Amino acid sequence: MTHDQRPIGVFDSGIGGLSVLKHLLHHLPHERFVYLGDTARVPYGNKSAETIKLYARQCAAFLQQHNVKLIVVACNTASALALDVLQRELDVPVLGVIEPASRAAAAGTANGHVGVIGTRATIASNSYARCIEASATSRVIVQSQPCPLFVPLVEEGWLDLPATRLIAAEYLRPLIANHIDTLVLGCTHYPLLMPMLEAMLPGVRLIDCGEWTARDACDILAQRDELAGPEAQSGMYFYVTDHTPLFTSLAQQFLGRPVNDPVRVSVDHLTDA
Amino acid sequence: MTHDQRPIGVFDSGIGGLSVLKHLLHHLPHERFVYLGDTARVPYGNKSAETIKLYARQCAAFLQQHNVKLIVVACNTASALALDVLQRELDVPVLGVIEPASRAAAAGTANGHVGVIGTRATIASNSYARCIEASATSRVIVQSQPCPLFVPLVEEGWLDLPATRLIAAEYLRPLIANHIDTLVLGCTHYPLLMPMLEAMLPGVRLIDCGEWTARDACDILAQRDELAGPEAQSGMYFYVTDHTPLFTSLAQQFLGRPVNDPVRVSVDHLTDA
Structure with missing residues (x-):
């Protein structure tokens, strides 16, 4: 068993993906997670396929800068419309929720x-x-x-x-x-x-x-021998593209536990993969 | 009376501003209008003040490229949070809805x-x-x-x-x-x-x-001697930052008349004023 300390990247159009992260935390308690919520452009559900693909590639590129070993697309809309693009273009495994x-x-x-x-x-x-x-x-x-x-x-x-x-x-x-x-x-x-x-x-x-995606994430990492060991430093790092007024109260509901204040990353600094 | 042929610029986070444009068309029947709906980033109502200001400046800068004589901020959220910035920075009159x-x-x-x-x-x-x-x-x-x-x-x-x-x-x-x-x-x-x-x-x-904003727009142009004359070529030009699925059907409801297909301008091409 290896002890791959690289974090797992998770992104969503906003805070909803925290309901997926909740299950990831449960199934993968030793891992570190980097979560990006694209709150400056939320929601994706009423945008065109082309725009959703662009946004998803930018979110994934941001996560790759954190040297992630797996990217979870914790957004149904992005999973539906951009998963194939991300899987084709990126060299880490990309898991959608669908x-x-x-x-x-x-x-x-x-x-x-x-x-x-x-x-x-x-x-x-x-x-x-x-x-x-x-x-x-x-x-x-x-x-x-x-x-x-x-x-x-x-x-x-x-x-x-x-x-x-x-x-x-x-x-x-x-x-x-x-x-x-x-x-x-x-x-x-x-x-x-x-x-x-x-x-x-x-x-x-x-x-x-979220429940079934977390199980798959676990299987993928186990198959690739990339799970973190029990001695690893687990943790969560939150990034958002906008400090929206309701983040903290909603995030806590979605995740089922208190959430640290997120770090803002400007949408203008998100670039294509 | 002059006959100022420059268009009037109108922007909104999406299609809602067409309910303002409806009244502008009624009160200013001889004018040309350039409408920008920021549908790639709609809605503004759940974003932070900082982000709303950035988006509003980008929308206004786009309209200025069309040599507009007046900018109508046909979005309550942007009027509430970004009108003062736009009025301070731009050299054309900027009218909000509030x-x-x-x-x-x-x-x-x-x-x-x-x-x-x-x-x-x-x-x-x-x-x-x-x-x-x-x-x-x-x-x-x-x-x-x-x-x-x-x-x-x-x-x-x-x-x-x-x-x-x-x-x-x-x-x-x-x-x-x-x-x-x-x-x-x-x-x-x-x-x-x-x-x-x-x-x-x-x-x-x-x-x-929309009704009261259109009356004010009329007064501002009249006071500045910048109304188009009855011989002017009236018209509407629609731009959106995303081709969203419901645009045409919703736009018709908001405007109360059929709408031409909008031209898409990429959000990546919107730059700060």
């Missing part, structure tokens, strides 16, 4: 009816549907539903109010009508809605992409 | 109770409250309320659904309790919610910042 969650969904469904919810850009990319169908060993029907109001509802802290339930009921109606038994939460903000969604969808298995 | 709407509110209230709704950044800046109080000739009490969910609701097209009413009722409750007789719609997206808000707030005068 494939791990898709495999879990394909393996977990009993009746073959899987729902996917996410931002408009993630759903429009059709990445989850393609990936779930490719991972399935028997016939799977994937029903996708964009839920653009969920991110602002989470950021507003309206996690289980009547209006939130009304909006969720509207979004979920076609999925319920389709008798899904598995639902992929295809956006890093959505795990905060998990208690409400569980109550509204009894018997449906909810797939949190 | 002062015109504030004067209309101060002049229009009968009982001295004025409400203001807007994005979190606009409300946190306290610009409206300060400006309304400064414009008033008798005592005015301003009650401000951030409504972060209204922009995503408008962009989702949920202009008068039960969930939208429930959210609006939650936001408006403290304003109604305060017996406001005037409400400033301090965000360019909100005029699309006007029918619902009117129904929910009988007897309350709603102030659309």
Whole structure:
């Protein structure tokens, strides 16, 4: 067993990726993490594919400056639209959140009816549907539903109010009508809605992409003999492209623990890989 | 009367500013307009003051390259946080949306109770409250309320659904309790919610910042003898920093008429004034 002390890089359009980092910390307790939140340009979900690719390459280039051994794209939109570009261009492994969650969904469904919810850009990319169908060993029907109001509802802290339930009921109606038994939460903000969604969808298995991505990250590093040993100095380093007003309070909710003040890196200093 | 053929520049963080352009077109039918929507970095409302100032200066510098005779900051957040910087640095007049709407509110209230709704950044800046109080000739009490969910609701097209009413009722409750007789719609997206808000707030005068900003733009150009004459070639030129999927359909709603395909200008080509 080697003791690879290089950090793991994680980036997201903002703070949502901290819900993925939470699972990475749980599965990889000895590692150091460098997290970049592109808060000056958040959200990615309403931008074009071309722009999302540009932003993702800039975030990845920043992480590479920290000599990372693995890059986790902790953003569903960037995973959907920019993962192939990053994997082609970079010489470290790049892991997105879509494939791990898709495999879990394909393996977990009993009746073959899987729902996917996410931002408009993630759903429009059709990445989850393609990936779930490719991972399935028997016939799977994937029903996708964009839920653009969920991110602002989470950021507003309206996690289980009547209006939130009304909006969720509207979004979920076609999925319920389709008798899904598995639902992929295809956006890093959505795990905060998990208690409400569980109550509204009894018997449906909810797939949190962070959990399955963290397991894959663990496997990749183990296979490459690049895990840090128990004697390693673990830790988290936070960078953001903008000091946004709600960072600290929201970050704590997403990560499930207090967060150090992030260091700001100017968007003007982000350059293409 | 001169016939100043230079165009009027208008910028916004995205498409919302088209609700201001709508009124500019009505009041200034002979003019040419250059509109820049910073759709690659929308929204501004959740960014820091420093970042909003940087973005606003870049947008204004782009408009100046088109030899504009007036710049209208058709974005409440940028008006609240960057207008003074632009007015200090630029040699053309720069008009924001906050002062015109504030004067209309101060002049229009009968009982001295004025409400203001807007994005979190606009409300946190306290610009409206300060400006309304400064414009008033008798005592005015301003009650401000951030409504972060209204922009995503408008962009989702949920202009008068039960969930939208429930959210609006939650936001408006403290304003109604305060017996406001005037409400400033301090965000360019909100005029699309006007029918619902009117129904929910009988007897309350709603102030659309676009309407009052357009009147001021007209006055400024007239005073400077810089209006275009009736023989001038009127027109609209749209630029965006990203080709976002919903531009055309949303733009038509905001402007109230069909919109030509916008020209994309890369954010990387926007430089500081």
